[in-house]
Amino acid sequence: MKVILLGFGIIGKGVINVIRKKKEYLKNKYGMDLKVVAICDRSGAAIDENGLDLELALRVKEETGKISKYPEKGTSLPIVEVIKSIEADALIEATPTNIESGEPAKTYIIEGFKSGKHVITANKGPLALYFNELLSYAKKYDRIFRYEASVGGAMPIINLAKETLAGNEITEIKGILNGTTNYILTKMEREKLDFDTVLKEAQELGIAETNPHQDISGLDTAAKIVILANSIMNMEVTIRGVNIEGITKITPEALSMANKGGYTIKLIGEVGENKLEVGPKLIPLDDPLNVKGSLNVAMLNTDLAKEVIVVGRGAGDVETSSAILSDIINIYLKSKKMG
Amino acid sequence: MIILDLELKDAPGELIKALTPISKMGINIHSVIHLREKKVDGRIPVRLVVDGLEDKTLNEMIDELEKLDVIITKVNNSIRKRDIDLVVIGHVVDTDIRDTIDRLNKYGLVIDLDLSMPDPFKESSARMKIIVDSEKLNDLYNELDKLSKEKNLLFIKSF
Ligand SMILES: NC(=O)c1ccc[n+]([C@@H]2O[C@H](COP(=O)([O-])OP(=O)(O)OC[C@H]3O[C@@H](n4cnc5c(N)ncnc54)[C@H](OP(=O)(O)O)[C@@H]3O)[C@@H](O)[C@H]2O)c1
Numbered sequence: 001m002k003v004i005l006l007g008f009g010i011i012g013k014g015v016i017n018v019i020r021k022k023k024e025y026l027k028n029k030y031g032m033d034l035k036v037v038a039i040c041d042r043s044g045a046a047i048d049e050n051g052l053d054l055e056l057a058l059r060v061k062e063e064t065g066k067i068s069k070y071p072e073k074g075t076s077l078p079i080v081e082v083i084k085s086i087e088a089d090a091l092i093e094a095t096p097t098n099i100e101s102g103e104p105a106k107t108y109i110i111e112g113f114k115s116g117k118h119v120i121t122a123n124k125g126p127l128a129l130y131f132n133e134l135l136s137y138a139k140k141y142d143r144i145f146r147y148e149a150s151v152g153g154a155m156p157i158i159n160l161a162k163e164t165l166a167g168n169e170i171t172e173i174k175g176i177l178n179g180t181t182n183y184i185l186t187k188m189e190r191e192k193l194d195f196d197t198v199l200k201e202a203q204e205l206g207i208a209e210t211n212p213h214q215d216i217s218g219l220d221t222a223a224k225i226v227i228l229a230n231s232i233m234n235m236e237v238t239i240r241g242v243n244i245e246g247i248t249k250i251t252p253e254a255l256s257m258a259n260k261g262g263y264t265i266k267l268i269g270e271v272g273e274n275k276l277e278v279g280p281k282l283i284p285l286d287d288p289l290n291v292k293g294s295l296n297v298a299m300l301n302t303d304l305a306k307e308v309i310v311v312g313r314g315a316g317d318v319e320t321s322s323a324i325l326s327d328i329i330n331i332y333l334k335s336k337k338m339g
Numbered sequence: 340m341i342i343l344d345l346e347l348k349d350a351p352g353e354l355i356k357a358l359t360p361i362s363k364m365g366i367n368i369h370s371v372i373h374l375r376e377k378k379v380d381g382r383i384p385v386r387l388v389v390d391g392l393e394d395k396t397l398n399e400m401i402d403e404l405e406k407l408d409v410i411i412t413k414v415n416n417s418i419r420k421r422d423i424d425l426v427v428i429g430h431v432v433d434t435d436i437r438d439t440i441d442r443l444n445k446y447g448l449v450i451d452l453d454l455s456m457p458d459p460f461k462e463s464s465a466r467m468k469i470i471v472d473s474e475k476l477n478d479l480y481n482e483l484d485k486l487s488k489e490k491n492l493l494f495i496k497s498f
Contacts, residue, residue, distance in 0.1 A: 245493070249428055257464050257465070258426050261453075265426065265495055281495060282497040
């Protein structure tokens, strides 16, 4: 199986490391010979139809910051041209999230389908804004579209709901889908510190981003809730339809107050019948949704299995790449059947 | 047989207080089950099983209990009342807390109010429980939304 990787940042590098680590495993278990035929970043691409030397690619990126500096096979060809002209089974899209336009990822995904490739993405932007449009391209070109890593990082949720829980109707999903806000609230609660202090500390530790707006405003959670609503619950909603409240107004006093009543406060994303919202909620201290630190958690309410709860790591290079790898394997197995 | 789910304060004598009017009315109590593990916010759920009653007697009994501040959450498993816990953040006191409570009391009953004011000039927070008829729940949520916009208060609700 041949893949093209778009984006060579935290996740892109994580994917390459995971592929290197699992090379033998994939061969032995699935008989799969996984080759990365192109890697792209903002500088251009490295292309080798017989498979790139992944260690070399990582070293070049580390030393020069530019994949186009890959010896002999580096190029400054625009990414869209790479997608169109290089033959591959699947495209792995790991470029930055843009929650206003979904670009450039949206274009990359569509070009991927148009040129006959299956697509895997970790990117919330295009999914939250153009889910149905992207899905219609996948259908039109008869390709597989997978996006497990886009919600909850390593925590399995989309494929769990669509495949493992097949036959169940899912009536409600709620949970903590953003690790940064969970980290901040957990720390404020434990150490009785105010929001700004904890945010600054989280930024220094690299847990919160330099621009944490999307996380703390609830926008990131809203994008994920929209993806779940559309992909699992067959709704047709966009991020503009979500009622959003962030965590910037939460105080340590409010957390103590909640604790006195047997609760904690968590930023919860919720989708259900007539409900699409993100906001701080009181969660009983002994509730399974009360997970600490930067963990993510989701509860799916289903007609047959009733409540199903998953907990996992919502971010991290190797962790998130595990979800991408599971999508790669799934596509490999399915396309073998498709012939 | 009728099953009643009650919520009692976690204090000595609360159960006897609730059972007294029932036995005074000559109603036969079959069993009293404490659901201690489901305790939320200082209240203990108790399940009573009593003899079958006519609607009129049942309603009289419910009235008597409610007069005593006993919360009846379910009758024969159909939900009558919900309780919602809230933490409020903002200028809770300065934005006329009396008015806030009065307006919520139009749809439910605010109980167990607790206030914390770290500094008179800073935002404060409060905790309260609201008992509301199931059918008035949406009205209550709408009022909370209105209050939130008008007074710039953040209401953090339980599920
Ligand atoms: N980090 C996580 O834990 C995590 C978890 C779940 C999902 N995700 C999602 O995964 C995606 C990648 O995240 P990341 O953390 O790896 O981001 P990142 O470290 O910022 O890496 C982004 C990569 O995309 C490249 N890029 C930037 N603009 C581009 C463009 N216009 N066209 C093509 N490539 C472009 C960058 O190139 P240069 O190297 O040249 O700058 C970089 O290699 C995002 O959509 C994110 O939301 C991340």
